[in-house]
Amino acid sequence: MKLSSRVGVAGAAVAMVAGLTALPASAGIPQVDVTVTGEATCNLATGHETWTLAWTVSNTTPVLEPFALNSPAGGIGTAIDITSADQSGAWTGSVDTLVGETVLPGDSVMGTDGPVPNTTGTVTLTVGYDFYNGDASGEAVGTIELDGSCEAEPTTTTTTVESTTTTAVAADAVAARPTFTG
Numbered sequence: 001m002k003l004s005s006r007v008g009v010a011g012a013a014v015a016m017v018a019g020l021t022a023l024p025a026s027a028g029i030p031q032v033d034v035t036v037t038g039e040a041t042c043n044l045a046t047g048h049e050t051w052t053l054a055w056t057v058s059n060t061t062p063v064l065e066p067f068a069l070n071s072p073a074g075g076i077g078t079a080i081d082i083t084s085a086d087q088s089g090a091w092t093g094s095v096d097t098l099v100g101e102t103v104l105p106g107d108s109v110m111g112t113d114g115p116v117p118n119t120t121g122t123v124t125l126t127v128g129y130d131f132y133n134g135d136a137s138g139e140a141v142g143t144i145e146l147d148g149s150c151e152a153e154p155t156t157t158t159t160t161v162e163s164t165t166t167t168a169v170a171a172d173a174v175a176a177r178p179t180f181t182g
Helices: 002-021 067-072
Strands: 036-040 051-059 080-089 110-116 121-133 137-147
Touching: 036 110, 036 121, 051 080, 051 121, 067 137, 080 110
Parallel strands: 036 137
Antiparallel strands: 036 051, 051 110, 080 121, 121 137
16 A cells, blocks of 8 residues: 555656646746836935936736746746846936846836936936846836926025215315414
């Protein structure tokens, strides 16, 4: 009886493994949905006519339930590792605070850049990422439109000058006689 029980358990384990390997090819690497959004904040409160750019990278990929227990990332291939975050257009540079972040399905990470001079134009952020398990990579792009409106209100200084009238008073004329001493 022990031998038949062992064969039954071993047969069930083989059937379970065979079932997992018989999944369709499309189940191997899921489609990942990554979005990039941004917002510019004017820094006039700090006394500077500059922008701070706040970027959010969101992984809106649904968790793959059949694999959720097998992966610390919440689903095989659905978490992403951000490998680059480069800005172009009206402002350029890397958003280093995003690089190296892992974003799980349903989560977001935020990174900032600034101060950015008060300018006009579109700033584009291109985020490069790898799937958590290294199967593939991708890019996501977002934009912020800078409108040049981060300017302090002109200040007007009014100076009041009081007018003063000065009147000169002349002394009465005094008759003077020359005196000769000899």
